[in-house]
Amino acid sequence: MDYTQLKNQLEQRKHEIEQRMVNTDQLGLERGFASDMSSGELSQYDNHPADSGTELYEREKDIALLGHLKEELSDIHYSLTQMENGSYGICEATGKTIPYERLKALPTARTIAKASLNQDISTDRPVEEEVIENLEEEYGTDDGMTGYNEQDAYEQVASFNQTSMVYEGSSLMDSEDGVGYVEEYEPFVSTDIQGYTGEEHVHIERNIHYDRYMDKQDEEEDPS
Incomplete structure (x- = not known):
């Protein structure tokens, strides 16, 4: 030939x-x-990592x-x-x-x-697909099932950690509307555009977060 x-x-x-x-x-x-x-x-001395x-x-x-x-x-x-x-x-x-x-x-x-050695076809799929499938099964939008929200995302990420994600100074997450906050009182206190200028300028919003906070304080003062 x-x-x-x-x-x-x-x-x-x-x-x-x-x-x-x-x-x-x-x-x-x-x-x-x-x-x-x-x-x-x-020289690499002054270069950013x-x-x-x-x-x-x-x-x-x-x-x-x-x-x-x-x-x-x-x-x-x-x-x-x-x-x-x-x-x-x-x-x-x-x-x-x-x-x-x-x-x-x-x-x-x-x-x-x-006879080529390159005959195998990989069946491996990205690990993200398995996570997405699990989310779709657990947090579907069919009747009787709730939608996927911020709280679900927080719990999903936390499940991959060996230790608890709740520690001193960590971010807390409200279970109802998914609003993240650092301190428990942050959802119901606010200031104006000038920021904190004294206790007399702090506004208290009497919402569900305020009620929960006050109930907790009452329980701590009177455990009975």
């Missing part, structure tokens, strides 16, 4: 990869992974890209060597002839499609 067209395709791709590696100066990795010069800085984190991410990405290029270049060299010794197009696993259509789509193929 004539593989001239495929050979030309491989040699062209080989030249493109080699030229790209030269033009990008090995993606700058020869200057060192964590050196100041790799980022164009004389986020800037250093971004630079670290870019270096890691460059390493991955360079690895892919080297792996592809190695496969191309292998295929060109096979063409020279006459073993190109023969499946290394079964000994059968690799269909030309497969080689045209993947010139570096070493096996027929059925």
